[in-house]
Amino acid sequence: MNHDPYQWGRPSDQTYGQYNHAIANAKNAPAEHDSFPKMNTQNPIITSTSVLGIKYKDGIVMAADNLGSYGSLLRFNNIERLIKVGKETVVGVSGDISDFQQLQRILDELETEQEVYDNFGDNNLRAPHVHEFLSRVLYNRRSKMNPLWNSVIVAGFNDDRSPFLKYIDMLGVTYGASTLATGFGSYLAVPLLRKVIPEDKDYVNVSEEEAKKVIMDSMRVLFYRDARSAETFTLVTLNSEGVKYDKQVQVSNQSWEFAKDITGYGSKQL
Amino acid sequence: MFRNNYDNDSVTYSPTGRLFQVEYALEAIKQGSAAVGVASKTHVVLVGLKRNAEELGSYQKKLIKIDNHMGVALAGLAPDARVLTNFLRKQAMNSKLVFNRPLSTSSAVLSIADKAQENTQSYGSRPYGVGLLVSGYDETGSHLYEFQPSGSVLEYYGASIGARSQAARTYLEKNLEKIRESASMEELIVHGLNALRDTLSQDVELTFKNTSVSVVGKDTNFTVYEDEDVQQWLDKLDSVTNSSNRNDEDEEEDAGAAAEAEGNDAGNQDTTEDRMETDE
Numbered sequence: 001m002n003h004d005p006y007q008w009g010r011p012s013d014q015t016y017g018q019y020n021h022a023i024a025n026a027k028n029a030p031a032e033h034d035s036f037p038k039m040n041t042q043n044p045i046i047t048s049t050s051v052l053g054i055k056y057k058d059g060i061v062m063a064a065d066n067l068g069s070y071g072s073l074l075r076f077n078n079i080e081r082l083i084k085v086g087k088e089t090v091v092g093v094s095g096d097i098s099d100f101q102q103l104q105r106i107l108d109e110l111e112t113e114q115e116v117y118d119n120f121g122d123n124n125l126r127a128p129h130v131h132e133f134l135s136r137v138l139y140n141r142r143s144k145m146n147p148l149w150n151s152v153i154v155a156g157f158n159d160d161r162s163p164f165l166k167y168i169d170m171l172g173v174t175y176g177a178s179t180l181a182t183g184f185g186s187y188l189a190v191p192l193l194r195k196v197i198p199e200d201k202d203y204v205n206v207s208e209e210e211a212k213k214v215i216m217d218s219m220r221v222l223f224y225r226d227a228r229s230a231e232t233f234t235l236v237t238l239n240s241e242g243v244k245y246d247k248q249v250q251v252s253n254q255s256w257e258f259a260k261d262i263t264g265y266g267s268k269q270l
Numbered sequence: 271m272f273r274n275n276y277d278n279d280s281v282t283y284s285p286t287g288r289l290f291q292v293e294y295a296l297e298a299i300k301q302g303s304a305a306v307g308v309a310s311k312t313h314v315v316l317v318g319l320k321r322n323a324e325e326l327g328s329y330q331k332k333l334i335k336i337d338n339h340m341g342v343a344l345a346g347l348a349p350d351a352r353v354l355t356n357f358l359r360k361q362a363m364n365s366k367l368v369f370n371r372p373l374s375t376s377s378a379v380l381s382i383a384d385k386a387q388e389n390t391q392s393y394g395s396r397p398y399g400v401g402l403l404v405s406g407y408d409e410t411g412s413h414l415y416e417f418q419p420s421g422s423v424l425e426y427y428g429a430s431i432g433a434r435s436q437a438a439r440t441y442l443e444k445n446l447e448k449i450r451e452s453a454s455m456e457e458l459i460v461h462g463l464n465a466l467r468d469t470l471s472q473d474v475e476l477t478f479k480n481t482s483v484s485v486v487g488k489d490t491n492f493t494v495y496e497d498e499d500v501q502q503w504l505d506k507l508d509s510v511t512n513s514s515n516r517n518d519e520d521e522e523e524d525a526g527a528a529a530e531a532e533g534n535d536a537g538n539q540d541t542t543e544d545r546m547e548t549d550e
Contacts, residue, residue, distance in 0.1 A: 125369075134372035159409065 016262035040146035044096035046070055048081055049228045050185030051092035052218055053153045054193050054209035055163040055178040059239030060155040062090055063215045063249075065223075067230035068097045074147055074230065083107065084235050084243055086115055086125040090236050093182070094182040095150035095170065103148060104136060125163040127156020131174070139172025147171070151182035155238055163203065163238075178203040181218075184226040189218035208237065216252070222250045281393050292416045295346075295419040298399035302345035304432035304469040305332055307403035308442065309414040310452040313487030314405035316343040317462040319426060319432075319469060320480045333494045337362040339372045339407050340491040341484050343430030346400035346419075354382050354398060354417075375406030375413040379423050387421030401431040407487050430465060437468040437514075455485050458505050470512040476504055500527045523543050 011019070019226070051064040061090045068076035081100065085107045093100040110133060114125045131154040141147050147170040156164045168174040178200045179193035196214045197203050215235065220228050229253065235246040276282050284290060297307030305318040318332025330348055334355045335341045340362060344351035358373075361381055365373040379413040382402070402417040416429045428442030428449055440467050442449065452458040462483070467476055474480075486492040491521045495503065504510055 003509050129369040133368055136368050 002071045002080050022040035039107050040041060040144075041096070041099070041149055044099070046075065046147040047098040047228065048079060048097055048100070049226055050083065050181055050183045050189065050222055051094045051151070051153045052185050052193070052215055053092065053165050053180045054197065054206075054215060055153050055165050056206040057204055057207055057226060057238060058163070059208065060090075060163045060165055061208070061211040061215050062092050062153065062155050062236045062238075063219055063233055064092050064094065065219070065230040066248075067228070069228045072226050072227070074228075076230070077230060080234060080247075082234050082245070085130050086111055088238065088243060089125070089127040089130050090155045090238060090243060091130065092153045092155070092182075092236075093150050094152075096148070099148040099150050103134070103137075103152070105148065106132075126159070127154055127166075128156055128158060130156070131164070131166045131168065135168045135172055135174045138168055138170060142171050153180050155236075157238070161240070183221060184229070185218070188221055192218045193223065208239065212237070216249075220251075220254065224254070274520060279393060280390050280395065280397055282458070285432055289390060289420075292420045294398035295399045296401075299346040299401035299431055300433060300435075302347075302400070302432045303330075303332070304430060304435045304438060304466060305343035305345050305403055306428075306430040306435075306438045306462050306465045306469075307343060307414045307416075307426070307443075308428045308449050308452075308458055308465070309405070309412050310450060310455075310458050310487075312317050312413065312455060313455045313458050313485055313490065314407065314412045314413060314414050315455065315486045316341065316403055316460045317459070317460040317466045318343045318345075318403050318482045319466055319476075320482055322480075326487060329480060331482070333482045333496075335484075335492050335494060336378070336406075337366075337372065338491040340378060341405055341486060341494070342417075342484075343403040343405075343484070345398050345430075345435075347398070349399070350400040350419075351402065352402065354402065357385065357548040358382060372408055374408045374410070375415065375423075375477070376410075379404045379415040379417055380404065381494060382417060383421045383423040386417070386419050389419075403429055403431060405484070405492075407484050407490070412487055415451070428465070430469070433471040434470070434471065437512075438465040440469050441465040448539070455487060456503075456506065457488065459483055459485060461506055463503060467507070467510065467512050468514065472512075474512075476507070476510040 017221045030048060046068045048068055049065065052061065053060060053062045057075050061081055064081045066077060067074055068079045079097060081094065082090055083104055085091050091107065093103060103155055109127065134152055134154065138148055149170050151169045153189045154166050165178065165180055166174060167180050178197045184204045193214055196206055219233055223231055231251045232248050235249050237244045274290065276284035280291035281291060303318065303319045303321045307314065307316045317334055320329035322329045333341060333343050334351065336355060336358045338405050342355055353426065358378055361378055362373040378503050386398050389397050397419040399419060400466060404415040404417055407412050414426050414429060415423055416426055416431065418422050427446060430438035430442065445461060449458065449461045452461065465477065478497055482499050483495040483500055484493060
């Protein structure tokens with residue numbers, strides 16, 4: 001038997017005449033002579049939704065749910081997307097999960113190289129360095145027309161111990177703000193977060209409790225309205241005491257009481 | 271007659287566990303003119319004595335800038351120093367580009383130490399024939415390192431390399447406290463020049479032509495003072511000649527004598543089966 005799938009099931013030319021290659025632009029060339037020598041990622045497969053981040057007086061609060069969607073199928077529900085890099089930096093990743101896992105490996109390697117090898121303990125890797133590094137990685141990949149399909153938020157501290165919060169996406173675009181979100185969150189959550197921090201410098205007026213509350217509220221709104229979001233998420237708090245993970249947090253205080261009063265789509269009364 | 275079998279390449283140990291090619295490379299440093307480094311808590315100063323091959327020639331540069339916060343002084347083969355400093359510059363730029371942070375002095379100096387070490391255990395290569403004093407100011411403060419072609423790297427508060435550098439070392443040891451407590455970079459530079467002055471042989475004095483000064487530190491980018499710009503620092507010295515050397519008999523003596531004086535016992539350890547001198 002010929003094991004080349006290209007050779008399977010071709011109607012014999014003798015019986016049916018020459019195959020019309022114009023149909024569906026099909027090609028008859030063998031695979032190795034394909035006009036595409038190599039195909040890069042053209043779209044994400046397993047995806048994850050928003051990451052949220054907000055600065056407060058002496059730290060940062062971040063959140064991201066634990067869902068990996070396969071298209072509209074909510075396929076994986078135990079994915080941790082907020083990863084710790086070094087001692088005091090958290091990187092939150094949304095977008096393609098396989099590319100996220102690749103980033104995870106790159107960051108693990110970075111940590112080994114920079115924090116362990118040849119280090120006298122004076123060369124600590126901090127958030128601004130991780131952010132710069134990631135922006136180089138992502139920009140480099142998109143410049144090769146082979147992007148890592150992710151949006152990333154890096155949280156940590158500056159040299160002067162002030163909170164650090166910056167964004168990078170698959171194009172290598174970066175920006176920083178006191179409130180940041182990726183994906184759906186940038187439409188739904190950022191407006192809520194900005195009510196707490198109207199201007200960038202105002203983060204100094206926000207307490208940890210206030211920051212946590214607005215993140216919890218934003219996660220609830222996202223669960224209401226984002227069809228690719230999940231009810232359980234991870235909440236991370238960074239402050240002078242270190243990095244604290246709250247896992248398996250549930251969206252709470254949902255209001256569905258009103259639903260029973262809605263009937264039909266217009267004139268229906270019953 | 272006494273040809274030595276153990277110094278043909280850098281991968282062969284002598285029966286006493288020495289690598290002669292590496293030791294010859296260290297010898298090349300002693301042939302180079304002297305360089306001195308001193309570090310206070312806020313600044314690091316490097317000074318070097320430049321040599322010219324002949325009256326009409328220019329003076330060989332002793333100080334090389336790596337980055338705004340780092341620079342080196344060399345003694346030995348200048349081309350080897352160029353290779354190493356170009357590598358350091360690459361490391362510094364990489365750190366700036368990839369991490370947006372200045373290269374730390376310790377990782378800089380360890381990176382060239384690793385390069386040098388490789389050349390001591392691979393066939394067909396030779397060790398670098400240059401010693402470096404690496405000065406840097408980073409987030410952990412001021413640092414002064416001595417790099418040797420053996421791959422060894424040590425941190426110092428005061429260090430000197432090159433011909434007659436033992437004399438400078440003596441000055442540094444005597445004045446260590448004052449050097450460490452230097453409040454200003456001016457004070458530190460004067461200490462550096464005083465130490466350098468002690469390496470001078472008879473009939474030579476520090477002039478703006480043969481002296482190079484560099485400083486790096488808190489709020490001070492690495493700066494090299496050369497030619498006329500050095501005069502301001504020389505003016506701060508009580509004398510530009512080596513007073514202890516004025517009635518020096520042998521003009522030709524150099525590092526060899528100094529080394530002998532301090533380490534006679536070490537020199538006598540040589541046995542006939544394991545000797546280094548191949549010249550005769």
